[in-house]
Amino acid sequence: MVNNAELITPSGIRDWAPENSWRKRYIENILVGLFRSWGYEEIITGTLEFDKVISKGLTDEEKTQLYRFFGREGEILTLRPDMTTPIARFAASHLKNESLPLRFCYTANVFRYEKIQAGRYREFFQAGVELIGADSCFADAEIIILASRALQEVGVEDFRIGIGDTNLLNSILELCNLEEKIKTKLKKAVAEKDYVTINTIICKLKNEKYNPNYVLLEKLNNIYKPQKFADEFSDFENIPEIRKGLVVLRKVLSLLKDAGLEDRMLIDLGITRDFQYYTGIVFEIYSPHLGFPICGGGRYDNLLSNFGFNCPATGFAMGIERILLVLEASGKLPRSAEKRCIVAGRDFNKVFKKAEELRAQGFFAEVDLNNRDETQLKKYALKKGISYVEVVN
DSSP states (O other): OOOGGGGGGGOOOOOOOHHHHHHHHHHHHHHHHHHHTTEEEEEOOOSEEHHHHHTTOOOOOOOOOEEEEEEEESSSEEEOOOSSSHHHHHHHHHHHTTTOOOEEEEEEEEEOOSOOOOTBEEEEEEEEEESSSOOOOHHHHHHHHHHHHHHHHHTSSEEEEEEEEEHHHHHHHTTTOOOOHHHHHHHHHHHHOHHHHHHHHHHHHHOOOOOOHHHOOOOOOOEEEEEEEHHGGGGGGHHHHHHHHHHHHHHHHHHHTTTGGGGEEEEEOOOOOOSSSSSEEEEEEEEESSSSEEEEEEEEETGGGGOOOOEEEEEEEEEHHHHHHHHHHTTTOOOOOOOEEEESSSSSHHHHHHHHHHHHEEEEEEOOOOOOOOHHHHHHHHTOOOOOOEEEE
């Protein structure tokens, strides 16, 4: 006798029933279609990667989230935790001499051993793009605009875009001459919106020694509308490091405004994303229906150099499960418009031929293989959501 405990999936791994599988595929097909219409070519990489490849650019804490195991030849293998690093590895190993920029899109399952959240299991599905070989503000803007258009295309209309700049954040921390331990702790608190810890650190720093740049740390406590952000940081433009970051950020914001996204934008210097490899403009997209980002990404100019390809890049990934949760909460889950039917009868050859005819007419036709009578057929059809029953005499 089979024990029920043997029939469950590992923690954080889920099955997709037929209806949810259809919805997932429906969303993915829309997204890939849109990405390709913007010039992004679909790419598929292996689920397994060498650990030494995936570990490049990750912190020790991030490495603890990897699913690692030994291959039969003793090598350490890893289930991919995202698609950015595998695509960077592919581009560096195969496409160094290609004309730039390179544009790739994908849908894929990824794996991270982390806390299970709403719409985030330990195996989860993403769709996204990578833009390799473009370091301009126009590239940063294209990525954010495309992410916004993609969400609108699948029915997500109510969302906000949080935009940050890891270079600007790092410049602020450097100007304050913080010890590395304090800097790491503050960065973590800013990313987690832990305002109590942020204020505690700032108060302690002020009590220990004076630094006029500490006032910049207080700016990390807030999320700004674009104009408010400009006002708050206008007094610091005489600092070269700050001015450089502000110029880049303002250019991107201006392009996004021209694309009609001004009312959706929020400036949040606490956005640092999940991985350490981000180096410039970063962003996350939020829905009021979910307490976690449904999309995120940004610039990672140094990642490809880990593979011997010194090339700037930016991109994003959106969570398929989280998109479905938002659509469900807003009453916009996609419904199948498929014309489904079942064909039955005693003469299998006639039944099979009729099913073929119906399929040619656009029906999704299945053949009854259980010799059901008409009452049983109607009951079966009702249960399965089949709208049409054909009995061949």
